[in-house]
Amino acid sequence: xxxxxxxxxxxxxxxxxxxxxxxxxxxxxxxxxxxxxxxxxxxxxxxxxxxxxxxxxxxxxxxxxxxxxxxxxxxxxxxxxxxxxxxxxxxxxxxxxxxxxxxxxxxxxxxxxxxxxxxxxxxxxxxxxxxxxxxxxxxxxxxxxxxxxxxxxxxxxxxxxxxxxxxxxxxxxxxxxxxxxxxxxxxxxxxxxxxxxxxxxxxxxxxxxxxxxxxxxxxxxxxxxxxxxxxxxxxxxxxxxxxxxxxxxxxxxxxxxxxxxxxxxxxxxxxxxxx
Numbered sequence: 421x422x423x424x425x426x427x428x429x430x431x432x433x434x435x436x437x438x439x440x441x442x443x444x445x446x447x448x449x450x451x452x453x454x455x456x457x458x459x460x461x462x463x464x465x466x467x468x469x470x471x472x473x474x475x476x477x478x479x480x481x482x483x484x485x486x487x488x489x490x491x492x493x494x495x496x497x498x499x500x501x502x503x504x505x506x507x508x509x510x511x512x513x514x515x516x517x518x519x520x521x522x523x524x525x526x527x528x529x530x531x532x533x534x535x536x537x538x539x540x541x542x543x544x545x546x547x548x549x550x551x552x553x554x555x556x557x558x559x560x561x562x563x564x565x566x567x568x569x570x571x572x573x574x575x576x577x578x579x580x581x582x583x584x585x586x587x588x589x590x591x592x593x594x595x596x597x598x599x600x601x602x603x604x605x606x607x608x609x610x611x612x613x614x615x616x617x618x619x620x621x622x623x624x625x626x627x628x629x630x631x632x633x634x635x636x637x638x639x640x641x642x643x644x645x646x647x648x649x650x651x652x653x654x655x656x657x658x659x660x661x662x663x664x665x666x667x668x669x670x671x672x673x674x675x676x677x678x679x680x681x682x683x684x685x686x687x688x689x690x691x692x693x694x695x
Contacts, residue, residue: 521594
């Protein structure tokens with residue numbers, strides 16, 4: 421993490437616009453002229469899952485057999501920026517799954533270390549899919565849904581073929597830009613994701629709303645990158661005003677994910693009762 425621009429869109433004016441969109445619960449279509457998004461590309465992809473942020477991959481009706489393989493493996497869809505699938509040892513049935521998204525300029529390796537995801541996956545018997553963004557950050561942060569949605573869709577198709585997944589505990593989560601992206605994907609894919617865990621988000625944009633995912637949002641009161649007053653303290657009321665259930669945790673700290681917060685969110689995803 422370096423510099424005040426970490427986890428932010430390219431310029432401050434654009435971030436202010438996005439935060440306004442988030443607080444008002446507006447869609448991208450409604451802010452076409454103000455934000456200046458690249459709708460030409462999105463329209464060229466009309467009818468594809470990438471165009472509107474809708475993921476099409478689903479766990480099969482006949483799940484794959486339990487695999488004896490475990491540990492980390494490459495997603496295997498790109499020779500450069502790719503990502504990781506982590507399968508914990510000792511699975512005895514369908515497992516919860518978390519799609520875990522890194523912050524700007526980050527990577528799958530960074531977000532899994534930041535949240536201690538593999539150790540928590542071993543303990544809670546959950547599968548982790550941590551993709552790398554196609555560029556420095558996620559596509560909608562740069563103006564439109566597209567290649568990252570398509571990549572995540574293909575990654576999910578692969579993991580659904582590898583291991584049986586518990587449809588009632590299927591989550592997307594992330595940190596910073598990854599948290600913002602997770603909220604947007606969760607709103608648009610509540611017919612797939614049951615839970616959304618957003619660690620220090622900056623904004624959200626959702627063209628459409630599908631389903632009714634549950635939300636967990638955390639934010640540091642001394643966040644120097646995405647100040648809490650203009651981000652989560654506006655995002656959470658916007659979600660709640662739209663009827664979404666949100667578990668919100670503020671902590672005395674900077675732009676980070678404290679271990680206790682990561683643990684609580686992962687336990688919440690798998691349905692473990694709060695202590």
